[in-house]
Amino acid sequence: MPASPIDAPLPDTETDxxxxxxxxxxxxxxxxxxxxxxxxxxxxxADYDALVRRNAAIEHAFPALIRDDSPSxxxxxxxxxxxxxxxxxRPMMSLDNAFSDxxxxxxxxxxxxxxxxxxxxxxxxxxxxxxxxxxxSLRYEGRRLVQALTxxxxxxxxxxxxxxxxxDDIPATLPDAAPDVFEVRGEVYMEKAAFAALNRRLADExxxxxxxxxxxxxxxxxxxxxxxxKDAAVTRTRPLRFLAHGWGEASALPxxxxxxxxxxxxxxxxxxxxxxxxxDDAAGALATYRAIEAQRADLPFDIDGVVxxxxxxxxxxxxxxxxxxxxxxxxxxxxxxxxxTTLERIDIxxxxxxxxxxxxRLTPVTVGGVVVTNATLHNxxxxxxxxxxxxxxxxxxxxxxxxxxxxxxxPRDHGRPAFAFPDHCPVCGSExxxxxxxxxxxxxxxxxxxxxxxxxxxxxxxxxALDIDGLGEKTLAEFIALGWITEPxxxxxxxxxxxxxxxxxxxxxxxxxxxxxxxDAHRMPDAARLLFGLGIRHIGIVTARDLLKxxxxxxxxxxxxxxxxxxxxxxxxxxxxxxERHRTxxxxxxxxxxxVENVGAAVGHALADFFHEPHNRAVWHDLxxxxxxxxxxxxxxxxxxxGKTVVFTGKLETLSRDEAKAQAEKLGAHVxxxxxxxxxxxxxxxxAGSKATKAAELGITVIDEAAWNAIIxxxx
Numbered sequence: 001m002p003a004s005p006i007d008a009p010l011p012d013t014e015t016d017x018x019x020x021x022x023x024x025x026x027x028x029x030x031x032x033x034x035x036x037x038x039x040x041x042x043x044x045x046a047d048y049d050a051l052v053r054r055n056a057a058i059e060h061a062f063p064a065l066i067r068d069d070s071p072s073x074x075x076x077x078x079x080x081x082x083x084x085x086x087x088x089x090r091p092m093m094s095l096d097n098a099f100s101d102x103x104x105x106x107x108x109x110x111x112x113x114x115x116x117x118x119x120x121x122x123x124x125x126x127x128x129x130x131x132x133x134x135x136x137s138l139r140y141e142g143r144r145l146v147q148a149l150t151x152x153x154x155x156x157x158x159x160x161x162x163x164x165x166x167x168d169d170i171p172a173t174l175p176d177a178a179p180d181v182f183e184v185r186g187e188v189y190m191e192k193a194a195f196a197a198l199n200r201r202l203a204d205e206x207x208x209x210x211x212x213x214x215x216x217x218x219x220x221x222x223x224x225x226x227x228x229x230k231d232a233a234v235t236r237t238r239p240l241r242f243l244a245h246g247w248g249e250a251s252a253l254p255x256x257x258x259x260x261x262x263x264x265x266x267x268x269x270x271x272x273x274x275x276x277x278x279x280d281d282a283a284g285a286l287a288t289y290r291a292i293e294a295q296r297a298d299l300p301f302d303i304d305g306v307v308x309x310x311x312x313x314x315x316x317x318x319x320x321x322x323x324x325x326x327x328x329x330x331x332x333x334x335x336x337x338x339x340x341t342t343l344e345r346i347d348i349x350x351x352x353x354x355x356x357x358x359x360x361r362l363t364p365v366t367v368g369g370v371v372v373t374n375a376t377l378h379n380x381x382x383x384x385x386x387x388x389x390x391x392x393x394x395x396x397x398x399x400x401x402x403x404x405x406x407x408x409x410x411p412r413d414h415g416r417p418a419f420a421f422p423d424h425c426p427v428c429g430s431e432x433x434x435x436x437x438x439x440x441x442x443x444x445x446x447x448x449x450x451x452x453x454x455x456x457x458x459x460x461x462x463x464x465a466l467d468i469d470g471l472g473e474k475t476l477a478e479f480i481a482l483g484w485i486t487e488p489x490x491x492x493x494x495x496x497x498x499x500x501x502x503x504x505x506x507x508x509x510x511x512x513x514x515x516x517x518x519x520d521a522h523r524m525p526d527a528a529r530l531l532f533g534l535g536i537r538h539i540g541i542v543t544a545r546d547l548l549k550x551x552x553x554x555x556x557x558x559x560x561x562x563x564x565x566x567x568x569x570x571x572x573x574x575x576x577x578x579x580e581r582h583r584t585x586x587x588x589x590x591x592x593x594x595x596v597e598n599v600g601a602a603v604g605h606a607l608a609d610f611f612h613e614p615h616n617r618a619v620w621h622d623l624x625x626x627x628x629x630x631x632x633x634x635x636x637x638x639x640x641x642x643g644k645t646v647v648f649t650g651k652l653e654t655l656s657r658d659e660a661k662a663q664a665e666k667l668g669a670h671v672x673x674x675x676x677x678x679x680x681x682x683x684x685x686x687x688a689g690s691k692a693t694k695a696a697e698l699g700i701t702v703i704d705e706a707a708w709n710a711i712i713x714x715x716x
Contacts, residue, residue, distance in 0.1 A: 018601070019602070020054075024051055047397070091155055092185065093154060093321060097305075125311060132304050135188075137185045148161045160227055165232070179251045257278075285306075350443055454473070457485065458476060526629065528632060565612050586601070660683070
């Protein structure tokens with residue numbers, strides 16, 4: 001069987017690595033939206049996990065290229081539009097995954113290293129089934145249920161309070177001994193038998209009314225769709241269940257271990273997993289995994305693995321989180337399921353950035369109880385790797401409840417022509433090319449291409465960007481067809497078409513004026529959202545914020561892009577220099593010129609490429625005649641080191657280097673790896689060498705570990 005993406009060779013150069021990280025960030029973000037927001041996933045859990053692991057492997061090899069819109073830093077997807085958006089009191093985080101016993105052992109080893117534990121110090125874990133449902137946080141105040149939120153993007157969720165009150169498993173009140181404020185977190189799910197019965201009922205109702213039957217693909221989608229109904233009366237008719245596994249904000253905790261609090265949740269009336277177990281060590285946790293895996297088919301609900309958590313809460317607190325996931329928990333996933341079918345044809349879809357994505361159309365096949373008809377083939381190289389041809393018998397792999405990946409092509413009984421990947425866009429006819437060092441083939445038509453125009457404008461007005469209510473895909477498509485919108489600035493000129501729009505099907509004066517009011521409300525947008533909305537490659541929302549923390553205004557950032565353009569033109573190869581060495585030298589110079597931590601040369605090149613193109617510059621200037629984003633201001637947690645650059649050196653006695661870095665970042669400091677004129681503070685432990693010497697030469701403040709701990713204590 002061909003190697004999975006995680007086993008493929010890593011990129012050789014920063015250019016290749018940056019390009020693949022950009023592709024992975026975009027592709028994983030798309031699948032996050034399809035899974036968390038649309039409840040309509042397109043790839044299997046195994047395929048998704050492989051993408052995330054590939055991303056992590058490249059980031060480990062090229063840490064300077066880590067993107068701030070990386071999957072390692074993000075959770076879930078933006079909340080749905082029809083439900084109220086509410087910020088979580090404490091973020092609802094995701095979990096890192098393990099796929100083998102060795103990775104579980106390494107997880108425990110990382111815990112030991114971070115906490116500086118002795119080899120004989122016991123590390124107790126809890127183990128419980130990873131139920132395949134919709135994450136939900138239940139907030140109790142004065143021991144009464146006052147709010148229920150979905151996870152959303154981890155920071156902001158959807159208010160489903162009225163719907164949650166219809167679920168019998170969820171108590172309306174807590175016992176008198178419970179804390180005044182307590183958030184119970186768990187999964188809303190649907191049992192397999194109840195799911196089948198629901199689909200039968202929906203089919204019967206549709207037949208009786210003469211309408212097409214709405215069928216849910218699997219229990220997870222059925223639970224998500226049922227919980228997120230506009231009308232709680234509909235949710236009441238759906239057989240939803242709830243399983244508690246943790247907590248969020250709490251005014252007090254009824255225990256000092258994970259297992260103690262889960263036991264308390266059970267005492268309060270919340271269902272918890274029957275298979276939940278406290279394990280003395282990793283070996284016990286793995287034994288529990290085997291036992292749960294053996295019972296998987298007989299469980300009343302779908303699970304896709306086992307979750308391990310550190311039992312001691314004080315250790316959880318010290319470990320904290322990194323990116324989107326806690327350091328003290330991990331999900332041990334089950335192996336994938338497989339099936340065989342026929343690849344009937346390969347279609348090409350054109351995405352927002354012009355990427356041509358091949359999609360396999362399959363003879364329908366049931367994999368793990370779900371009928372599958374489509375699968376992504378990712379890119380031209382993947383088709384070549386598989387040698388996939390129309391008419392082939394193929395092997396599909398599936399780990400959860402979604403459309404799987406083609407992992408192998410079976411031997412052919414007769415010859416078939418190889419698939420000819422198009423060299424022109426199937427939508428607009430523009431040339432389709434793959435840039436040097438990239439695997440993706442892209443249409444060069446940009447906004448000229450109807451496929452890209454709609455997708456780019458959708459991105460511009462999306463929730464993560466300008467978030468303009470009323471400009472959905474259907475409305476944008478209508479305005480594009482009418483010729484009213486061809487670029488972002490045209491959105492702010494729609495008032496000129498008011499009279500023509502009033503009276504069109506679906507439009508009345510009130511709805512037109514509401515749309516124009518919503519558009520005008522965004523004439524002073526957040527600068528980072530505006531930058532992200534332009535869809536410049538490599539610049540996600542977090543990278544946009546980091547750039548603007550440094551450059552404050554968009555014109556200043558554009559000026560920096562001009563400097564990068566000039567640097568590229570003034571840095572030709574030297575005699576005898578290979579293209580790879582020249583690129584490495586140029587990339588280093590660009591990264592230094594940009595001067596933003598974790599923003600590498602790929603972003604600098606992307607900015608330069610964008611502003612070097614006259615059409616893009618015209619679009620940029622045209623847009624800035626319609627909007628005026630104010631200077632970007634960042635609020636940081638008040639502390640002695642907020643906004644300062646801190647460097648750690650030497651041996652730390654009371655905490656690990658990772659823990660010290662996490663503390664500094666939590667207090668709003670920037671942590672650097674080397675001393676420079678930009679350094680504000682050096683924390684030096686025993687054995688400090690050249691960094692301490694350089695700090696003294698530069699007049700930088702140097703403190704010891706005790707003084708650092710005093711800063712932490714003072715910040716509370």
